[in-house]
Amino acid sequence: MTMKTWDISESLKLYHIQNWGDGYFNVNDAGNLVVYPERSSGPGIDLTQVLDEVKNRKLKFPVLIRFQDIIRDRVIRLNETFRKSIEEAEYQGQYRGVYPIKVNQMREVVEEIVDAGKPYDYGLEAGSKTELAAVVAMDLSPEALVICNGYKDSDIIKTALLGKKLGKKVFVVVEKLSELDHVIRLSKELNIRPLIGVRSKLSTRGSGKWESSGGDFAKFGLSTPEILKVVYRLKEEKMEDCFKLLHFHVGSQITNIRTISNATKEAARIYSKLQKMGLDLDYLDVGGGLGVDYDGSSTDYDSSMNYSLEEYVADVVYSIKEVCDAEEVKHPHIVSESGRAIVAHHSVLVVDVFGKIQMTEPDFKEDFLFKESDDEHEQVKKMREVLESLTTKKLLENYHDALHLKEDGLNLFKVGLLSLEDRAKIEQLFWTICKEVSKKAKSLRYIPDELNDLKKDLAHQYLCNFSLFQSMPDHWAIQHLFPVIPIHRLNEEPTVDSILVDITCDSDGKINKFIDLREVNETLKVHPLESGKPYYLGFFLMGAYQDIMGDLHNLFGRVNEVHVFLDENENDGYYIEEAIRGNSLSEVLEWIQYSSPWLKKEFKKVVDEKVRDKVIHRKQGYEYLDFYQNLLSDYTYVNYVDERQNVDGMLPGLTHSDLDSNPGSTQEK
Numbered sequence: 001m002t003m004k005t006w007d008i009s010e011s012l013k014l015y016h017i018q019n020w021g022d023g024y025f026n027v028n029d030a031g032n033l034v035v036y037p038e039r040s041s042g043p044g045i046d047l048t049q050v051l052d053e054v055k056n057r058k059l060k061f062p063v064l065i066r067f068q069d070i071i072r073d074r075v076i077r078l079n080e081t082f083r084k085s086i087e088e089a090e091y092q093g094q095y096r097g098v099y100p101i102k103v104n105q106m107r108e109v110v111e112e113i114v115d116a117g118k119p120y121d122y123g124l125e126a127g128s129k130t131e132l133a134a135v136v137a138m139d140l141s142p143e144a145l146v147i148c149n150g151y152k153d154s155d156i157i158k159t160a161l162l163g164k165k166l167g168k169k170v171f172v173v174v175e176k177l178s179e180l181d182h183v184i185r186l187s188k189e190l191n192i193r194p195l196i197g198v199r200s201k202l203s204t205r206g207s208g209k210w211e212s213s214g215g216d217f218a219k220f221g222l223s224t225p226e227i228l229k230v231v232y233r234l235k236e237e238k239m240e241d242c243f244k245l246l247h248f249h250v251g252s253q254i255t256n257i258r259t260i261s262n263a264t265k266e267a268a269r270i271y272s273k274l275q276k277m278g279l280d281l282d283y284l285d286v287g288g289g290l291g292v293d294y295d296g297s298s299t300d301y302d303s304s305m306n307y308s309l310e311e312y313v314a315d316v317v318y319s320i321k322e323v324c325d326a327e328e329v330k331h332p333h334i335v336s337e338s339g340r341a342i343v344a345h346h347s348v349l350v351v352d353v354f355g356k357i358q359m360t361e362p363d364f365k366e367d368f369l370f371k372e373s374d375d376e377h378e379q380v381k382k383m384r385e386v387l388e389s390l391t392t393k394k395l396l397e398n399y400h401d402a403l404h405l406k407e408d409g410l411n412l413f414k415v416g417l418l419s420l421e422d423r424a425k426i427e428q429l430f431w432t433i434c435k436e437v438s439k440k441a442k443s444l445r446y447i448p449d450e451l452n453d454l455k456k457d458l459a460h461q462y463l464c465n466f467s468l469f470q471s472m473p474d475h476w477a478i479q480h481l482f483p484v485i486p487i488h489r490l491n492e493e494p495t496v497d498s499i500l501v502d503i504t505c506d507s508d509g510k511i512n513k514f515i516d517l518r519e520v521n522e523t524l525k526v527h528p529l530e531s532g533k534p535y536y537l538g539f540f541l542m543g544a545y546q547d548i549m550g551d552l553h554n555l556f557g558r559v560n561e562v563h564v565f566l567d568e569n570e571n572d573g574y575y576i577e578e579a580i581r582g583n584s585l586s587e588v589l590e591w592i593q594y595s596s597p598w599l600k601k602e603f604k605k606v607v608d609e610k611v612r613d614k615v616i617h618r619k620q621g622y623e624y625l626d627f628y629q630n631l632l633s634d635y636t637y638v639n640y641v642d643e644r645q646n647v648d649g650m651l652p653g654l655t656h657s658d659l660d661s662n663p664g665s666t667q668e669k
Contacts, residue, residue, distance in 0.1 A: 006493035014494070014525060015485040016517060019296025020541065024070060024345050031491030033538060035348070037069030037566055045564065045574045047487045051350060051536065054562060057579055060635050061352040062466040064542070064561035068577075070346040071109065071543075072116040075099075078338060079120040081309055085317045092331035098147050100125040100288060101135060103339030103544050108563060108578070113342065114138055123169070125149060125337050129156050136163040136170070145335060146170040147197070147247075147285065149220075157182050161192045171283075173197035173247050175220045180230055184237055197245030197285065198222060198230055200270055204250055204263040221248070227270070231279065243279055245335070246271045249287030253340060255300040257307035257315060260289065264319040271320075272327035285335035286316055292344045294481050294541055295515035303481040303515065309341070343543035349471050349559070350487060353526075353535040354640040357461040357501070359431040370428060377422040379409045383429040390433065392440050396448050402433040434458055459497040459523045461510070464537065465638050468502045468509045469553035472539060472546055476508055481515050483540040489527050497523040500537070503638050504554045552591070557583025557636045586632040596632055603628050 008027040012018055017025050023039035034044040045067070054063055082095035099113045101124055110124070117123075123144035126132040135146055136159060146168055148160045152175070163170040172194055174180050180196075187194045201221030222230065234240045248267045254260055264286055271284050290312055291305030300306045307315075316334060324331050372384065386401050409426040412418040418426075438454040441447050466472075474480035486494065499522070502509040514521040529535055550558070560582040567575050586596040604625060611621045 006491065008491050010493070011485075011490040015483070016296040016515060017483075017485065019298070019517065020293055020483050020515065021296075022293070022345065024067075025540070027490045029491070031489050033485070033487040033490065035067055035070075037067045037564075038073055043566060043568065043573050045566070045572070047348070047350075047538065048536075049572055050562070050564060050574075050576070051487075053576060054560075054579075057562075057576075059560045059562070059579060059581070060637065060639055061350065061536075062471065062559045062637060063350050064471075064547075064559050065348045065350060066108070066543075066561060066563045067346050067348075068108070068112045068563055069566050071112045071343060074342045074345065075113055075116040075120075075122060077309065078313075078336075078342065079117070079122060081313045082317070082334065082336075083120075085310075085313045086334075089314075089317050089321055091317055091321050093333040095334050095336075096121060096123065096143075096145050096283065097336050097338065098123040098125040098145055099342055100127065100149075100337045100339040101131050102127050102548070104343045104547050105131065105134065106547055107134075109343060109346075109543070109547075110134070110138065114140060117141075117144070121145075123147070129153070129159070132156055132159050136160075136166075136168060140168065142167065144169065145283075147173060147245075147335070147337065149173050149175070149199070149247075151175055152179050152182070154182055154186060157186050158190070161187060161190050161194055164195060165190070165192050169195060171195045171197045171245050173199050173245070173285075174222065174230060175199050177222065177226055177229060180233060184233075184239065187239075187242075193239075194242050195244055196234070196239075196242045197247050197283070198227055198243065199247040199249070200224075200227060200267060202248050202250060202263055202266050204259065204266050224270075227274075231274070231277065240279060243274075244281055245283040245285055246274065246281055246332075247285040247287065247335075249289070249337070251289055253291045253302070253305070254289035255291060255302060255305050257305075257311055260307075260312060261315045261319055264316050265323055268320045268323035269327070271332060272324055272329045275329040276327070282333055283335050284320060284332040285337065288337040288339055290336070290338040290341040292340050292541060292544070294344075294483065295517070296483075297515075297517045340544040344541045345543060347543040347547070349466065349539040349542050351464045351466040351537050351539070352640075353462045353464055353529065353537060354638065355463040356498075356529060357463065359434070359458055370425070370432075376425060377409075377412075377418055379405055379412065379418065380422050380425045380429070383409075383426055383433070387429055387433050387436070390436055390440065392443060395437050395441055395444070395451060398433065399437050399451065399454075402430050402437075406430045431458070455497055456499075456512075456522045459499050460526075461501045462498045462526060462529075462537075464500050464502055465640070466502050466559070467504050467550075467553060467556035467637075468511065469504060469506070470550040470556045471559060472511070472542070473549045473551060474545060475511060475513070479513055481513060481520065482542065483515055484511065484524060485538055485540070486526060487536050487538040489535075492527055494525040494527045496526050496528055498526045499523060504556065506553060509553075552588065555585075555588045555592075555636065557588040559637070560635070581635075583636055584633050585636055588636055589632075599632065600625075600629060 008031060011027055024036050026034050028034050033047045035047055036042055036044045050065060078097060086095060101110055118141045121141045121143040123140055123146055124135045124138060125147040126135040127150035132148055146163060148170060157172055160170045160172045172183055183194055199221040201223050234243055250263045271281060274281055293305050294303040297304045298306060321331060383405050386398055390398050406426055409418055409423060413423045434454050435458055438458055441451045468476050500511040512522055514524045561580045562576045563578045564574055565577050607621045607624050610616045611618055
């Protein structure tokens with residue numbers, strides 16, 4: 001009987017690529033990950049070819065690759081889906097979406113969204129003074145909305161009012177009652193009639209990790225009595241005509257379609273009642289929450305969603321229409337603030353694996369510690385007997401015997417009755433037994449939990465050149481799941497169970513939760529590392545929040561990034577428009593008040609002192625100073641390739657370029 005050979009269909013199934021990929025990712029016959037920026041109907045880009053160009057440009061890993069055409073496709077799909085649903089429902093209002101820039105404020109990202117959204121009058125949302133300053137400067141279409149959310153001081157309100165004066169449709173959304181007085185006062189001082197929105201605190205709660213964003217105890221929004229106070233106050237000031245938008249938001253990444261339907265109907269009812277009170281509202285803003293299926297399971301699990309884009313849009317449109325028709329009021333223009341669904345798919349973080357940590361070596365029998373000796377302790381001999389007597393019928397008993405022998409051996413070592421060599425033998429024999437037990441357990445009809453857990457204990461730790469805290473903070477902070485897969489060798493069977501560890505000095509810097517359709521996996525299937533050959537992993541759906549929320553743990557800065565665009569006139573069907581280098585050591589150190597001039601001066605003091613004391617020669621002083629100066633301009637991540645190229649111990653990159661212009665810099669004093 002011949003064994004089935006591995007092919008790309010097996011990899012597609014194993015990593016669920018076609019479930020979470022939404023048509024943007026596939027695998028070619030060479031086993032390489034291919035990106036389809038216009039989904040599967042459009043041209044594809046071999047990700048390994050992009051990496052080759054990245055390396056030709058002398059950019060080091062990790063590298064973030066942005067496929068800007070995916071952003072454009074997401075904007076178009078959202079707007080076209082609303083257009084189609086509005087047309088089918090004979091809905092009387094229009095769709096006026098906005099992108100909340102808090103999800104990813106990078107200028108290149110926002111500019112792409114603005115450009116793709118111009119034909120649809122697609123706008124922007126800001127939630128802070130800094131964000132609003134960026135948004136009001138963007139070249140939006142005249143009918144596009146600018147939604148100003150979040151708590152506001154006088155400067156924010158004034159900026160919004162000036163934006164309206166300059167011809168932009170800037171809505172100041174009142175989040176708390178005290179803001180209304182500031183809006184009224186400043187609008188009178190500047191003689192500008194404001195566009196006012198009110199955020200309603202719905203009783204409907206969200207679903208998923210962010211369900212507490214809604215409900216009675218939500219951080220933002222006005223209760224029903226407070227909304228009525230706004231109405232009465234505006235009528236007193238003869239400004240009720242300024243109240244044009246009702247807003248609500250029940251949370252990010254809404255996992256359950258029923259939540260969307262229930263919240264929309266509740267808000268539509270409030271809108272209708274306000275209309276009947278004589279308020280001529282034009283817009284109903286349904287907020288954000290449109291989810292992304294990170295694990296591909298199409299469920300209401302935190303990392304998924306049990307609905308499609310089409311179902312989401314239809315629920316919003318028909319829910320509002322149903323309520324408004326029943327109340328016999330006009331259909332409002334629909335505003336949504338989808339961010340995650342617009343930008344998540346467009347960026348891929350590619351990291352290089354530069355080593356591994358494992359509990360057992362590939363071939364222990366060749367290890368001198370494994371070999372039997374006459375003087376080894378009785379505990380070692382007993383452990384050998386367990387290994388030699390392993391049987392499928394007694395796997396759990398064999399495992400327990402080995403576990404007890406290991407614990408007893410450690411106790412003997414602590415009281416001085418076991419040598420270091422014998423302790424090492426016991427440990428290696430124990431992990432060899434565990435490996436064999438785990439292998440034999442696969443043939444069992446029922447695998448006991450303890451033996452199932454061995455898979456995690458025996459997993460190899462693949463050392464990845466990145467910082468979890470900088471590039472993937474949501475996984476660390478809230479255990480959010482992201483698809484992680486090899487980007488090449490997908491025509492080969494991955495036989496290694498692994499967890500991924502980063503290069504920070506923090507035990508939390510690891511990924512040990514991975515996507516699956518039915519459960520959360522604790523290991524990731526990867527390929528064995530090949531000596532002298534690179535191995536690359538891709539972290540996908542990284543475009544929402546991860547760019548902005550990353551921190552400086554261990555002072556690892558932003559990564560290198562490249563922006564890729566489709567172009568049928570190019571040989572490979574694409575081009576890299578821009579390469580943005582990640583932070584250097586000096587840039588990161590500057591943020592925490594270590595200026596480069598100060599560091600160089602202080603380092604030079606140390607070098608000069610050692611030259612003066614004849615601890616080092618003057619030429620060595622030149623080399624040390626030159627090395628340090630080059631170091632400050634280097635990338636903050638590990639360059640293990642260069643380390644291998646300098647195995648002779650020589651310091652890399654010593655050019656003497658700057659020191660030669662100042663030959664007296666290390667003179668003895």
